[in-house]
Amino acid sequence: MSMESDIKFIDENGLRIDGRRPDELRHIKIEAGVLENADGSAYVEFGKNKVLAAVYGPRECHPRHLQNPSKAIIQCKYNMMTFSVSDRKRPGPDRRSVEISKIISEALESVVQTELFPRASIDVYMEILQANAGTRCAGLVAASVALADAGVPMKDIIPAIAVGKADGKLLLDLNKEEDNYGQADVPMAIIPKTGEVVLLQMDGHMTQEEFETALDMGIKACYEIYELQKDALKRRYAVETPEVEE
Numbered sequence: 001m002s003m004e005s006d007i008k009f010i011d012e013n014g015l016r017i018d019g020r021r022p023d024e025l026r027h028i029k030i031e032a033g034v035l036e037n038a039d040g041s042a043y044v045e046f047g048k049n050k051v052l053a054a055v056y057g058p059r060e061c062h063p064r065h066l067q068n069p070s071k072a073i074i075q076c077k078y079n080m081m082t083f084s085v086s087d088r089k090r091p092g093p094d095r096r097s098v099e100i101s102k103i104i105s106e107a108l109e110s111v112v113q114t115e116l117f118p119r120a121s122i123d124v125y126m127e128i129l130q131a132n133a134g135t136r137c138a139g140l141v142a143a144s145v146a147l148a149d150a151g152v153p154m155k156d157i158i159p160a161i162a163v164g165k166a167d168g169k170l171l172l173d174l175n176k177e178e179d180n181y182g183q184a185d186v187p188m189a190i191i192p193k194t195g196e197v198v199l200l201q202m203d204g205h206m207t208q209e210e211f212e213t214a215l216d217m218g219i220k221a222c223y224e225i226y227e228l229q230k231d232a233l234k235r236r237y238a239v240e241t242p243e244v245e246e
């Protein structure tokens, strides 16, 4: 975003560096229940992004001073592995991961029925194994599926996607080059049943008209991702059903 460059993002056929059309998602893979020792888990790929999410709880909240007597709190931890980016990333939390953890936790609070579990904590870990732009969205998609896999009562599951701008064109689901050297990046997430937007950020610049179109493109893609999330949970359920013997 910060470094505008001479890179040509759209070729003469209207296709992007990775061959996609402007409104085309990267390949998305979602698998629920991939970890034995977490209450719920999910593995998600958005193109080259690889994310693992694990959920524990609802369980007793530590540290205790964070307990809320009227509802559970959702403690999210987004973390990039040192090997997730091309230069080794310094391990441990930084401002960016604290921010992402906070916005993801706020989005999840809009669907998790926290009022059913006073004083408890629901802990959500997102580990970015490989990053290629859009990791906060992939993290939230994985976290939603992992929460459902854990059996945490929710009003809905949350899909998320980023829409950006490069070469003056709106592009769905930015890859790393488009994100780093493009003109804008707008990650978003919705509650599909109501259409409510529960995460919306903007890095860079768009006109109001572009922003409205970007929002439409992103929301449409969110409904596609929602179907993939539900499919992943259905597949998980089908595998887990024991055969009934007559």
Ligand code: ADP
Pocket (backbone or CB within 6 Å): 085, 086, 087, 089, 096, 131, 132, 133, 134, 135, 136, 137, 176, 179, 185, 187
């Ligand atoms: P998001 O991953 O949600 O798009 P950003 O826009 O902050 O979040 O980051 C875009 C991309 O830039 C990341 O997905 C990753 O590929 C890369 N990136 C972010 N932080 C680092 C870092 N500390 N070192 C190297 N690359 C990074």
